[in-house]
Amino acid sequence: MVKVAILGYGTVGSGVAQVLHENQDSIAASVGQSVEVKYILDVRDFDQSPYGGRFVKDFSVIEEDPEVSIVVETIGGAAVALNFTQRALRAGKSVVTSNKELVACHGLELTRLAKEKGVCYLFEASVGGGIPIIRPLTVCLAANQIEEVCGILNGTTNYILTRMIQAGLPFETALKEAQENGYAERDPSADILGYDACRKICILADLAFGKNVDPQLVPTEGITGISLADVDYADGAGKKIKLLGRAVRQADGRVCAYVAPHLVDVTHPIAGVEDVFNAVFVKGNAVGDVMFYGRGAGKLPTASAVVADVMDIARSGGNRSPITWGDGDPALVCGTEELVSRFYVRIKGAADALRNQVGEIKLLARSGATPDEAAGITELAMTEAQLREKLMGMEVLSLIRVLN
Amino acid sequence: MVKVAILGYGTVGSGVAQVLHENQDSIAASVGQSVEVKYILDVRDFDQSPYGGRFVKDFSVIEEDPEVSIVVETIGGAAVALNFTQRALRAGKSVVTSNKELVACHGLELTRLAKEKGVCYLFEASVGGGIPIIRPLTVCLAANQIEEVCGILNGTTNYILTRMIQAGLPFETALKEAQENGYAERDPSADILGYDACRKICILADLAFGKNVDPQLVPTEGITGISLADVDYADGAGKKIKLLGRAVRQADGRVCAYVAPHLVDVTHPIAGVEDVFNAVFVKGNAVGDVMFYGRGAGKLPTASAVVADVMDIARSGGNRSPITWGDGDPALVCGTEELVSRFYVRIKGAADALRNQVGEIKLLARSGATPDEAAGITELAMTEAQLREKLMGMEVLSLIRVLN
Numbered sequence: 123m124v125k126v127a128i129l130g131y132g133t134v135g136s137g138v139a140q141v142l143h144e145n146q147d148s149i150a151a152s153v154g155q156s157v158e159v160k161y162i163l164d165v166r167d168f169d170q171s172p173y174g175g176r177f178v179k180d181f182s183v184i185e186e187d188p189e190v191s192i193v194v195e196t197i198g199g200a201a202v203a204l205n206f207t208q209r210a211l212r213a214g215k216s217v218v219t220s221n222k223e224l225v226a227c228h229g230l231e232l233t234r235l236a237k238e239k240g241v242c243y244l245f246e247a248s249v250g251g252g253i254p255i256i257r258p259l260t261v262c263l264a265a266n267q268i269e270e271v272c273g274i275l276n277g278t279t280n281y282i283l284t285r286m287i288q289a290g291l292p293f294e295t296a297l298k299e300a301q302e303n304g305y306a307e308r309d310p311s312a313d314i315l316g317y318d319a320c321r322k323i324c325i326l327a328d329l330a331f332g333k334n335v336d337p338q339l340v341p342t343e344g345i346t347g348i349s350l351a352d353v354d355y356a357d358g359a360g361k362k363i364k365l366l367g368r369a370v371r372q373a374d375g376r377v378c379a380y381v382a383p384h385l386v387d388v389t390h391p392i393a394g395v396e397d398v399f400n401a402v403f404v405k406g407n408a409v410g411d412v413m414f415y416g417r418g419a420g421k422l423p424t425a426s427a428v429v430a431d432v433m434d435i436a437r438s439g440g441n442r443s444p445i446t447w448g449d450g451d452p453a454l455v456c457g458t459e460e461l462v463s464r465f466y467v468r469i470k471g472a473a474d475a476l477r478n479q480v481g482e483i484k485l486l487a488r489s490g491a492t493p494d495e496a497a498g499i500t501e502l503a504m505t506e507a508q509l510r511e512k513l514m515g516m517e518v519l520s521l522i523r524v525l526n
Numbered sequence: 527m528v529k530v531a532i533l534g535y536g537t538v539g540s541g542v543a544q545v546l547h548e549n550q551d552s553i554a555a556s557v558g559q560s561v562e563v564k565y566i567l568d569v570r571d572f573d574q575s576p577y578g579g580r581f582v583k584d585f586s587v588i589e590e591d592p593e594v595s596i597v598v599e600t601i602g603g604a605a606v607a608l609n610f611t612q613r614a615l616r617a618g619k620s621v622v623t624s625n626k627e628l629v630a631c632h633g634l635e636l637t638r639l640a641k642e643k644g645v646c647y648l649f650e651a652s653v654g655g656g657i658p659i660i661r662p663l664t665v666c667l668a669a670n671q672i673e674e675v676c677g678i679l680n681g682t683t684n685y686i687l688t689r690m691i692q693a694g695l696p697f698e699t700a701l702k703e704a705q706e707n708g709y710a711e712r713d714p715s716a717d718i719l720g721y722d723a724c725r726k727i728c729i730l731a732d733l734a735f736g737k738n739v740d741p742q743l744v745p746t747e748g749i750t751g752i753s754l755a756d757v758d759y760a761d762g763a764g765k766k767i768k769l770l771g772r773a774v775r776q777a778d779g780r781v782c783a784y785v786a787p788h789l790v791d792v793t794h795p796i797a798g799v800e801d802v803f804n805a806v807f808v809k810g811n812a813v814g815d816v817m818f819y820g821r822g823a824g825k826l827p828t829a830s831a832v833v834a835d836v837m838d839i840a841r842s843g844g845n846r847s848p849i850t851w852g853d854g855d856p857a858l859v860c861g862t863e864e865l866v867s868r869f870y871v872r873i874k875g876a877a878d879a880l881r882n883q884v885g886e887i888k889l890l891a892r893s894g895a896t897p898d899e900a901a902g903i904t905e906l907a908m909t910e911a912q913l914r915e916k917l918m919g920m921e922v923l924s925l926i927r928v929l930n
């Protein structure tokens with residue numbers, strides 16, 4: 123029997139307990155032995171819980187119990203979660219987590235510590251919730267040189283954009299609706315400003331390119347600047363506005379990683395990813411384009427990924443090949459300065475003026491447009507700086523990269 | 527160093543050699559040692575090939591060479607490929623294949639033989655070409671009870687349907703175009719009659735439900751009966767016609783597996799899968815809906831999956847957890863008899879007659895329709911037999927299940 127301790131009995135932690143309980147028979151059959159929750163660590167009391175007797179408040183009980191071979195960390199954040207993860211790994215226990223902040227900021231040291239201790243540190247649930255992506259990227263696509271990873275990595279912002287596009291709600295109203303439906307937190311900044319997506323694209327870039335990508339080096343733009351005017355112009359061009367995290371291999375081997383809204387053609391598979399769904403698009407030099415799609419958050423989807431990691435470790439008897447990557451290097455990571463794209467631009471001014479200054483541009487129309495506003499998509503790919511130079515002197519209301 | 531032998535230097539076999547060569551540095555870094563092709567078995571001569579000296583015509587050279595630890599079988603078919611696979615496994619070598627016919631028809635015995643011999647039999651490339659699906663299904667989604675697997679599993683038929691839908695080409699013209707582009711074989715029967723998709727849904731059902739599903743028990747319908755009239759009516763209802771392989775868990779634990787064209791709503795992620803792309807949709811009791819998308823065939827995409835399996839075995843030193851499943855049982859597998867759906871139906875006759883006989887039906891229109899033809903989608907879900915009873919006495923031109 124494999125004994126597990128769960129740290130943090132919040133949404134994901136309680137989902138992990140639920141999946142381990144509800145699917146215990148099929149899990150035991152698949153692993154070859156049963157997997158049981160021995161402890162749940164939480165500062166709160168859960169007297170009514172069926173797991174009543176298993177709750178502990180002192181991490182050292184878990185740390186010092188040699189029967190516990192796998193620790194599930196679903197506390198979140200990078201403070202106490204870091205400390206407990208380090209202590210669990212040092213105590214020779216494998217750790218499974220859904221904590222994207224911890225993996226993005228400390229994944230390199232934690233995967234190395236795990237390797238050194240001969241145990242596992244797995245984090246399938248940290249990107250894309252229940253969507254299998256970490257293992258497919260590191261194992262199934264291992265024969266490829268990865269050219270690009272790109273994804274809708276945050277369900278909250280995708281829900282808000284979907285509601286703006288489909289129901290014509292302004293950003294603030296769509297955000298409020300997301301909060302009412304439990305899709306956005308009371309303080310939604312980490313989602314709407316793109317920080318959550320930034321952590322996830324860093325984890326994907328670490329794995330895809332084998333070098334640590336520091337979230338602090340990754341330019342991050344959220345969706346607070348997107349207006350319904352932009353949504354309507356995009357619609358007229360057969361495109362949807364999506365918040366993407368991207369990591370693109372440059373010809374010189376550097377990785378261009380960033381988070382920003384993009385105009386995506388409706389025929390692109392990512393354009394069909396609506397509501398709280400996430401999708402990760404990977405381009406490899408052998409496989410071409412592949413995409414992984416599903417629920418990027420939520421109690422049971424996230425627990426599905428956590429429990430799969432637990433089962434993988436249990437099945438391997440802890441002998442699973444370690445996942446880790448190389449040191450980071452600020453010189454390895456570049457922003458979007460050199461990334462050429464077509465751009466959507468909306469200005470205060472007349473269409474003629476826009477065309478005169480930019481040159482080749484496909485002008486766009488929308489119902490309700492006023493004569494003092496113009497928008498278009500550049501015909502040529504260029505850097506943002508090149509475009510801004512052309513737009514010098516104009517009042518730029520929106521400037522959004524077009525996904526090619 | 528890991529030494530590999532490739533059986534069959536056709537499209538996939540030569541792709542495997544190419545990927546192992548082109549990505550040799552990143553492969554060696556990932557595996558921890560280099561992976562080298564020692565032999566290529568083929569009856570033909572390839573004097574001009576850079577692998578010239580490695581070609582052999584006698585399988586026993588490979589079988590008897592203890593240096594070869596992994597055999598890649600890309601011969602295809604279930605005759606000589608079966609014999610060589612059995613001999614390789616018995617000789618203590620792991621085998622990796624892209625051969626869906628062999629896995630669908632003999633996978634159970636071959637995975638068991640591999641397990642008995644303490645080696646691996648892996649087949650990621652047998653379904654969906656380069657799309658990671660076998661490992662995600664067996665490892666990443668292992669915590670779930672799988673409710674349904676459903677997919678566009680054949681690129682040839684998806685290309686033909688896409689051309690019928692997008693360009694209005696009749697079936698025969700679209701098939702000819704597919705043949706000219708190398709997407710369909712000269713004898714296209716295995717694709718257009720659904721047999722290829724049938725093999726793949728059987729492999730997915732084996733893994734998803736843990737019991738062997740015999741392709742001979744799986745009702746299989748191809749796309750030869752699809753007309754442009756059906757495409758147009760479907761379009762008018764906001765739906766696309768797609769050939770799907772489906773395996774659905776029934777309430778009593780049986781598996782309903784079949785291959786047939788379906789009307790799929792344009793908002794369903796599968797509807798956006800066009801041309802030769804494949805996609806596999808999986809519904810689990812924890813994860814909900816997830817989808818895997820990519821190129822389902824082709825030299826390098828398929829080689830990407832084969833080489834990933836080779837690397838997985840090499841990395842694990844042959845100690846990878848075996849993949850296998852339980853015995854089959856004709857009582858476990860059911861056809862579509864009890865599967866209730868809404869249906870699209872096209873008849874020779876008047877719309878009033880159709881409505882009178884079927885009852886609640888949403889009638890459909892298309893440009894160019896003649897008065898002696900009517901089509902609609904039933905409002906209620908029912909079995910095919912129930913619908914056919916209602917249609918008794920009418921000349922049914924098309925009857926296609928609607929994906930719910």
